[in-house]
Structure formats: C-alpha cells, structure tokens
Amino acid sequence: MSPEMLVSRTEKFSKVCGILERFGHKPTMLIPILQAVQEEYRYLPEEVLNFIAATLDLPPARVFGAATFYAHFALKPKGRYVIRVCDGTACHVKDSEPILNKLRTVLGLGKGQQTTEDMEFTLETVSCLGACGLAPVVVVNEEVHSLMTPEKTEDLVRGLRERKEGMAA
Numbered sequence: 001m002s003p004e005m006l007v008s009r010t011e012k013f014s015k016v017c018g019i020l021e022r023f024g025h026k027p028t029m030l031i032p033i034l035q036a037v038q039e040e041y042r043y044l045p046e047e048v049l050n051f052i053a054a055t056l057d058l059p060p061a062r063v064f065g066a067a068t069f070y071a072h073f074a075l076k077p078k079g080r081y082v083i084r085v086c087d088g089t090a091c092h093v094k095d096s097e098p099i100l101n102k103l104r105t106v107l108g109l110g111k112g113q114q115t116t117e118d119m120e121f122t123l124e125t126v127s128c129l130g131a132c133g134l135a136p137v138v139v140v141n142e143e144v145h146s147l148m149t150p151e152k153t154e155d156l157v158r159g160l161r162e163r164k165e166g167m168a169a
C-alpha cells in the first residue's frame with residue numbers, strides 16, 4: 001500500500017486509530033477493541049474490520065471470526081434506538097408476541113426487515129433478559145421497560161419519536 005493511501009485510510013479511521021492506541025495495538029485485546037469500535041459506530045463496518053486486521057497484523061479471518069462469533073457484535077448498521085423484545089419463556093407466556101407484532105406495525109417494518117429506513121429504530125428479539133419477575137420486558141438500548149403491553153409499547157415508541165423531534169427543534 002502506498003504511503004498516500006495509508007495516510008488517507010488513517011485519517012478516515014482516526015477514531016479507530018485512537019481505540020487501537022488505547023489498547024496498545026495488542027492483538028490479545030481484539031475483543032475489547034471490537035467492543036469499543038462498535039460503541040463508536042454502533043456496528044462493525046467491514047472496512048474497519050479489515051483495517052483492524054491490517055493494523056494488528058492479524059489474518060482478516062481471525063477478526064471477522066471474532067466479530068461473527070459473539071451475538072453482541074453487529075455487522076450491519078443498527079438504528080439509533082435498538083428495541084429488544086424478550087421472548088424468553090416467562091415473557092412469552094405473558095404475551096410478548098403481541099408486543100412484537102405491535103412494534104412491527106408501529107415501526108412500519110416489512111417482513112424480514114429489522115431496521116427502519118430512517119435508521120432510527122432496530123427491532124430484535126432476545127432470550128431471557130434475567131428479569132422474568134417483570135415480564136414481559138422490552139429494552140431500549142440499555143433502558144429496561146417492565147410489565148409491557150402492546151399499548152404501552154406504542155406509547156414508548158411515540159415518546160422516543162417525540163424525544164427525537166425535541167432534539168431536532
């Protein structure tokens with residue numbers, strides 16, 4: 001790679017460079033590095049994974065392998081709000097499915113679509129979140145919402161949309 005190309009890539013990934021620096025460019029710190037990169041980008045872009053592999057002198061397959069092994073890592077961009085509906089046993093028997101269906105409708109998600117076109121919302125299901133006494137549970141980013149109903153879920157989305165409009169005003 002020419003020095004010019006290296007410089008432009010380095011500029012483009014200056015935040016990634018900062019993260020790599022923070023972890024001492026140590027290949028053994030790959031997982032924390034990927035976590036920090038995901039916090040920055042909200043997912044792990046392919047070109048960033050290749051950049052990390054080249055910088056740490058690791059085979060790209062190793063970096064991609066780590067990124068795909070852990071469910072926590074996302075290889076596709078997610079929305080600003082990631083809504084997770086718990087579909088563990090306790091939540092399921094307390095009607096998590098109508099909540100999920102309501103969310104799909106309210107967010108206008110088509111079949112197989114997880115993220116809204118405007119990149120505001122991503123809808124996912126998760127297995128038990130460890131809060132079964134509060135079932136059914138919905139988590140928005142790190143915020144836990146307990147004893148949910150389809151109606152409460154609709155209000156929740158409305159609140160998040162208003163929050164966004166409030167920020168834009």
Ligand code: FES
Nearest residue numbers: 086088091129131
């Ligand atoms: S099953 Fe939903 S929190 Fe345990």
